[in-house]
Structure formats: C-alpha cells, structure tokens
Amino acid sequence: MMRPQSRPARSLASGTIITIALQIYRQAGNRYFLISLIAHAWFFLIGLGLVVGGLIFGVVGAVFIAGNQGNFGIVLGLLILLLGLGLPLFGFGLARFTASGGLLSRLIFNALQDSTEDEAEVRRFIYPRLWSYLWTVLGTGLILLFIYLAWAAFGYLLYLGFWPLINSLDWGNMSEAWRTALILIILLLLLGVILAAMVTVSYVAARLSLVDAVLAIEPELTAMEAIQRSWRLTQGQAWHTLTVFFIASILVIPANLAASLINAVMVIPVAGFFAAVLLLPVWQGIKAVMYYDLRVRNEGLSFRLQATIPSPMRFMRRVILQTPESIELDFALAGIGSRALAWVVDQVILYVGLLILAIIVGYLYFYGIYPFLLEQFPNGDQSYNLWALGIYLLINYFIYNGYYIYFESAWQGQTPGKRLAEIRVVQDNGKPIGVREAALRSFLQAIDIPFFGIGVFLVALTPSEKRLGDMVAGTLVIQDEQATRNAPTGQTISLVARELAPLIQNLPGLGGLQPDHYLLVRNFLLNRQQLKPAGRFETSQRLHHSLQELLFVQEDIPSELAQASAEEFIEAVYLAYRQQQHS
Incomplete structure (x- = not known):
C-alpha cells in the first residue's frame, strides 16, 4: 500500500551536490572525522610496504651493479621478503583505506535517505570484502595507466613523424613572419595534443570516480561489476560529474594552502595529514550525493511510492526574511558549491574576454600607437610603455568590476555564472540589489578571494553564508526559486x-x-x-x-x-x- 510522500527531488545542480555533501558532513562531523582518521592510519602500513619494497629493490640493484650476480640466495631471499611482507602490507593498507572511504559514502548515502541502518551493520557489509576494494582500486588504476601509456605512445609516434620534418625546414632563410607562424602552429598542435590527453584522462577518471561508493552502497557487486556500474551510471553525465569534482578541487585549495604554510614552519608535517583527514569525508560525501543524483537522473530513484524518500534539498540552509510590509519570505541559501561554480564560470568569461582585449590592444599599441609616438617624440621611450601599462591595468580593473556591477544590478542579482548555477543576490530584506550593493560586493572580492580564500571559509562556516562583500553590502546569495533548469515543457497523453x-x-x-x-x-x-x-x-x-x-x-x-x-x-x-x- 502506498504512503503519501513529499514532492520528489529533481536532479541536483553541480554546485548543490557539493553543498549538500558539506552540510551532511557538518551534521555528523565528529563521527565522519574519526572514521577518516582511522582510515588514514592505515596509510602507515602502505608507507611501510613501500619502504620495505624500496629497500629490497635498492639492495638487489646494488648486488647486481657490484657484479655479484652469483649471490642468488641473497636476491631470492630479498624477493621473498618483498612478496611476503612489502606487498601484503601495501595491499592491506590500501584496501582498508579504500573500504573506509566506502564506509563514509554509505553512511552519507543513508543520511540522504533517512535510513536507520546502524554503523556496525554497515561495517559488517564492507570490511569482510577488503580485497574487492583492493581489486577495484587496482583495476581503475590499470585502466587509467593504459590510457596514459596510449597517449604517451601516440605522442612518441608524432615526435618520430614530425621532428624530421621540422628539422628539414630551412629556418635560416625563412622570413620572420613565416618562422613565427610556424612556431605558433607547432605550439598550438602540441598544446592541442596535451589538452586532448588531459580531457581523455579526466573523462575516464570521472566515469570511474564512483567505484568505491558503488561497491559500498551495492554490496552484492564484485569489483569488476562495480567498475562497470560506475561507468553505466555516469553515461551521459561525465561532464556533470567532472564539473562537480573540479569545483570541489578549487574549494579545497585554501585548506591545502593553509596546511602547506603550516608544514613549512613545522618539523613534523602534521598539518598536511590533518587536512587530508579533514577532507576525505568531503570527497566521499560528494561521491554519495553524486551517486544519489545519478540514480535520480537515470533510474528514477525518487519515484518510489512504497516508501517516503525525502528530498536532499532539506539539507540546504534556509533563511526567512521580513519585508517592510511584514511579509515573510522563505529562501534556500545558495551554498558554497553553487557560489564556487558561478565564480568559476564568471572568471572564465572575464579572463577570456580580457585575453582577447590584451591581444587586440597589444597589437594596436605595438604596431600602431607606439611607433607613432616614437616618431613624434623620440625621447620618451620608457615613459610611453609605463603609461601604456598603467592605463591598460586600470582598464582591466574597471572591466573586471564593471562586469559584476552591471550584471548583478541589471539582471536582478545574477551574472552569467550565477544564472547557470541558479542562484541570485538579494538584499537582507529580500529586495533586489542595486548598483551600490553590487559595487561593494565586487570591490571587496580583492580581499575575499586572494587572502587565503577567507571568503570561502566565511561562506562555508557562517550560518548566513556571507563573505566580507555580503556583510558590508547587506546582501544574501540565495537559490533562484524561479530557475527552470530541467523544467518539463509538457507531456503527451496517449x-x-x-x-x-x-x-x-x-x-x-x-x-x-x-x-x-x-x-x-x-x-x-x-x-x-x-x-x-x-x-x-x-x-x-x-x-x-x-x-x-x-x-x-x-x-x-x-x-x-x-x-x-x-x-x-x-x-x-x-x-x-x-x-x-x-x-
């Protein structure tokens, strides 16, 4: 018999997936942190296995280099030690670490579904299958290694084919324009091959990124079936998956940077270890939410009438605003993931535009304005360049800030990036922002972003999710309730x-x-x-x-x-x- 259920969850935006994973982490942070700490403790076994293996290979190499190939007994004993101690330590430590990551993903997936499954019960599912996790990691690694080697072989073949051709060109008798054009073409071809290799590897890595979560959430699968399941789940959604992990990688840069700075002044690098322990539940949480989202997108997971499946959007922070007319407005805050996605999109648009501007301005200045000025005023060579550089930087500054000021004031709190991420900026009373608020937010980015990402920490850790620019301008960044992404246009009834x-x-x-x-x-x-x-x-x-x-x-x-x-x-x-x- 069916039970009433709330409105089913739609597929999640890329930034929202990151935000929900972080919010679940916040609710049970101590529990997840302890699991992550124990998981990283198994790295000592991995390290010990690597040390043992490295010492053995070093001694074997020294024996052969010294010409003592006759000491077959020593070499055989060392190899037996490697197989009997080094590799098992490494394999068991890696398997335990990967299984602990799967444990985190399953616990977070259970939190998404309000499951009452006990943690001890989850452990009984996961830890007896350690070798499945090891084969999963090794299988994924071998697939990526094969792709790396295939691209390396392709690059080597290109080198063998094109290098003799390049050497055969008469570079000395070639005009400067032709030489510059050929060098540019070669560099562009090289860059294209490198980008193609990076895109291929990233695409496959995104398709295989959920293997440990799949193995933990669907424990009846074997290692090979988990790899195939991750590949099928991400079919058609590889770039969505890749976007999520790319944005998450940007968000953790401040934490890793802070850990690196602390390690630089300490004898024992505990800060890096602490950062790794702190961030593992974030990555595994993202995998769990991504798994849920892909099940909704591809398999209709939310369309289950036999039991209530709550929406993951309940984890988003909400704010109730009181308007001057005493009307209460209920909004979901944008979240750090969506804000980071919007920022990245806006930065790409801005810097592509500024790069095109730099090429055009540079061409006009060096081939037009600069020769004219030298002809008219031959004694001002250096001052012209300094003035030109200063004016160019000033123009960049106004374009950068003008982009945010114009779009946020003209598009009711949205830039192209915010529109893509389905968020918008409003005043603290819920009204649309104006030029003043947009200008304050834009100018204070110079503090929020460069200074160790202080804005990232403020958005992630404060209840109102405000960076300095929001605090000064009196603004909030909220989910766009009128967004129409994936909105159906109608249905056909037979x-x-x-x-x-x-x-x-x-x-x-x-x-x-x-x-x-x-x-x-x-x-x-x-x-x-x-x-x-x-x-x-x-x-x-x-x-x-x-x-x-x-x-x-x-x-x-x-x-x-x-x-x-x-x-x-x-x-x-x-x-x-x-x-x-x-x-």
Whole structure:
C-alpha cells in the first residue's frame, strides 16, 4: 500500500551536490572525522610496504651493479621478503583505506535517505570484502595507466613523424613572419595534443570516480561489476560529474594552502595529514550525493511510492526574511558549491574576454600607437610603455568590476555564472540589489578571494553564508526559486489513456489517491523522457503496481485496464484524478 510522500527531488545542480555533501558532513562531523582518521592510519602500513619494497629493490640493484650476480640466495631471499611482507602490507593498507572511504559514502548515502541502518551493520557489509576494494582500486588504476601509456605512445609516434620534418625546414632563410607562424602552429598542435590527453584522462577518471561508493552502497557487486556500474551510471553525465569534482578541487585549495604554510614552519608535517583527514569525508560525501543524483537522473530513484524518500534539498540552509510590509519570505541559501561554480564560470568569461582585449590592444599599441609616438617624440621611450601599462591595468580593473556591477544590478542579482548555477543576490530584506550593493560586493572580492580564500571559509562556516562583500553590502546569495533548469515543457497523453480515464474515474479506490500521490505521478510523466530506457521501464512498472494496489483493494481489475501498458495506466490515473478534482 502506498504512503503519501513529499514532492520528489529533481536532479541536483553541480554546485548543490557539493553543498549538500558539506552540510551532511557538518551534521555528523565528529563521527565522519574519526572514521577518516582511522582510515588514514592505515596509510602507515602502505608507507611501510613501500619502504620495505624500496629497500629490497635498492639492495638487489646494488648486488647486481657490484657484479655479484652469483649471490642468488641473497636476491631470492630479498624477493621473498618483498612478496611476503612489502606487498601484503601495501595491499592491506590500501584496501582498508579504500573500504573506509566506502564506509563514509554509505553512511552519507543513508543520511540522504533517512535510513536507520546502524554503523556496525554497515561495517559488517564492507570490511569482510577488503580485497574487492583492493581489486577495484587496482583495476581503475590499470585502466587509467593504459590510457596514459596510449597517449604517451601516440605522442612518441608524432615526435618520430614530425621532428624530421621540422628539422628539414630551412629556418635560416625563412622570413620572420613565416618562422613565427610556424612556431605558433607547432605550439598550438602540441598544446592541442596535451589538452586532448588531459580531457581523455579526466573523462575516464570521472566515469570511474564512483567505484568505491558503488561497491559500498551495492554490496552484492564484485569489483569488476562495480567498475562497470560506475561507468553505466555516469553515461551521459561525465561532464556533470567532472564539473562537480573540479569545483570541489578549487574549494579545497585554501585548506591545502593553509596546511602547506603550516608544514613549512613545522618539523613534523602534521598539518598536511590533518587536512587530508579533514577532507576525505568531503570527497566521499560528494561521491554519495553524486551517486544519489545519478540514480535520480537515470533510474528514477525518487519515484518510489512504497516508501517516503525525502528530498536532499532539506539539507540546504534556509533563511526567512521580513519585508517592510511584514511579509515573510522563505529562501534556500545558495551554498558554497553553487557560489564556487558561478565564480568559476564568471572568471572564465572575464579572463577570456580580457585575453582577447590584451591581444587586440597589444597589437594596436605595438604596431600602431607606439611607433607613432616614437616618431613624434623620440625621447620618451620608457615613459610611453609605463603609461601604456598603467592605463591598460586600470582598464582591466574597471572591466573586471564593471562586469559584476552591471550584471548583478541589471539582471536582478545574477551574472552569467550565477544564472547557470541558479542562484541570485538579494538584499537582507529580500529586495533586489542595486548598483551600490553590487559595487561593494565586487570591490571587496580583492580581499575575499586572494587572502587565503577567507571568503570561502566565511561562506562555508557562517550560518548566513556571507563573505566580507555580503556583510558590508547587506546582501544574501540565495537559490533562484524561479530557475527552470530541467523544467518539463509538457507531456503527451496517449489516446488509450484518454479512453481509460473515465473508467478509472468511477472507481471507489480513486478517493484514496492523495495530492502527494498525484504530484508524484505527474512528475514522473513530466520527467520520464529524461530517464534511461531501463530506468524508465523499471520505474513505470513500479508505479503501475503501486497504483493498482491502491485503486483495486477489493474489486478485480477490469480487462481493459489489465491490458493497458504500465505508462498508459499511469497516464489514465493522472487524467482521472485531474478530472475528478475539476468536477
């Protein structure tokens, strides 16, 4: 029998995934930190295995270099020591560390679903399968290594093919313009190959990034099946996954930078170890939320009527604003992930624009303005360059800040990056911001961003998620409640469903269909095109069965309804409920 459920969760934006993972971490930080600390303790075994292996290989190498190849017994003993001690220590430590990461992912996934599964029960699922985690890590590593080697071989073949051709060119008799153009073409080709290699490796790494989380959340899988499952889950979503991990990597830069600075003045590098322990639950939490989001996107995980599946958006911080007219406005705060995504997009737009400007201005100055000034005033060589540089930097400063001031004031608190991330800036009373607030926020970026990322810490740690610019300007960054990403444009109802709807409307069981049930059915019909075929079929069968249990408690199912397909039946129920409510 179905139970009412809240509005099903839509797929999550890239930045929102990071924010939700951080919020779950905050709620049970001590527990996750302790698991991470114990996980990193196993690194000592990994390190010990590497030390033993390194010493053995060093001694074996010294024996052979010294010409004592006859000491076969010594070499054999050292190899046995390596196989008997070094490799097992390394393998067990790595397996235990990876399994502990999987434990974190499963606990955070349970928190997403409000599962009551005990931590001890989770440990009983995970730790007896340590070698599965080891084979998963080794398998993923071998796949990435193969790709690295393939690109290295491709680069070497290019070198063998093009280097003789380059050497055969008569560079001495070539004009400066042609020489510059050829050098530029070669550099661009080299850069293109490097970028292609980086994109390929990053793409595959993103597709395989969830293997440990998958193995922990779906414990019936083998290591190879977990790799295949991660690959299938991320199909069509590789760039979404890659964006999430790229933004998260940027966000942890301040913490890693602070740890590096502390390590530089300390004898024992504890700060780096502490930072690694602190950040492991963040990465595993992101994997858990990403796994949940991909299940929603591809398999309709949120369309389950048998049990309540709460929305992960409940973890977002909310704020209630009181307007001058005594009206309360309830907003979800943007979160550090969405704000970082918006900032990265805006920075890319800005610096691409500034780079184009630099090329144009540089060309005009060095080939037009500068020769003219030298011709007219030959004694002012150095001063012209200094003045030109100063004016150019001033123009950059105004363009950089003007970008934020213009868009945030003209687009009701949004820049192109914020629009993509589905967030906007408002005043503390909920009103749109103006030029004053936008200017204060923009100018104070010079303090929020460069100074050890103080703005990142303030947004992540303060309840109102305000950086210095927000505090001074009196602004908040909130989720854009009017965003239309992934919003359905309508649904197509089959002719069969239209004919069956009156029959369902006369059923006594239709009265047991609650508004929440109707919303769930409607959302499935609106979003079913986004699901993968297998997920769509499974979800429709599940909804079909649940609706039959609700509508036909005592009476038999009429033959016309029994012969309808699952989606036709769901469409008919949707129409019948609507018609009943309208009448």
